Amino acid sequence: MKEPAQEWLTQAVRQVEADPDAVHRLFPQAERRGGPGARRALLGALRGHHATIRGLYEAGDSGERLAILTVLHELDAEGTAVGLVEDALRTNDARLVAAALGPYGAAWLDDHSFRQGVLKCVFMSIPLAAVAELDRRFDAELARMLSDYAAELRAAGRPVPGDVLERI
Known part of the structure; x- marks a missing residue:
């Protein structure tokens, strides 16, 4: 038994597979x-239903948005x-910012947006280890931006985060 x-989760997934709008x-x-992982399972049943996923994100609370951002790389190729x-990346929720720079963001953000996201992580004290594909996406412009920020911190007598120091 x-x-x-x-x-509940088994029935919910079946409902979403039969009628994607049931997910709302x-x-x-x-x-x-449905317990931990239930949102992921429902989102998996929506593979290919991009407008529905967007609607869930726009109507969702931060936990629901986080769930979507976390699995977006599995849902949208x-x-x-x-x-x-x-x-x-425009929010002040560190969990959402970090999730935005996960595998999906690393794959699809343009260079400017990716760099700005990395800098926002530093501003928000989000460890750079949270940024997917940072080594691959790291370039001279991002190094310059981080170096400039480190110089500002030093001038203000504030410490430079260790993960920034490792990159510049």
Whole structure:
């Protein structure tokens, strides 16, 4: 016999597969009713339904947005949802900013937006280890930006984060 959470999740995934719009009703209650990983499972059932995923993100709370950003690289192989990542980079929620620079953001953000996101991580004290593909995307312009920021910190008598020092 299945546990109640597993049963709920199994039924919810079936409903979303049959009718993607059902996710709007199920997604907000997924973690509470289906347990950890339930949002991921519902999002997996939406593979290819980019407009629905965008709608969930736009209507979602920060936890729901975080769930979407975390699995976006599994849901969208064309980069059509890069606007969600750009939106997350405009927030002041460190969890969303870090998730925005995960695998999907590393793959689809243009160079300027990626650099700005990395700099925002430094401003928000998000470790650079959270940035996916940083070694691959690191370039002379990002090095210059980080070096300039480090100089500003030193001039203000403030410490430069160790992960920034390692990069400049």
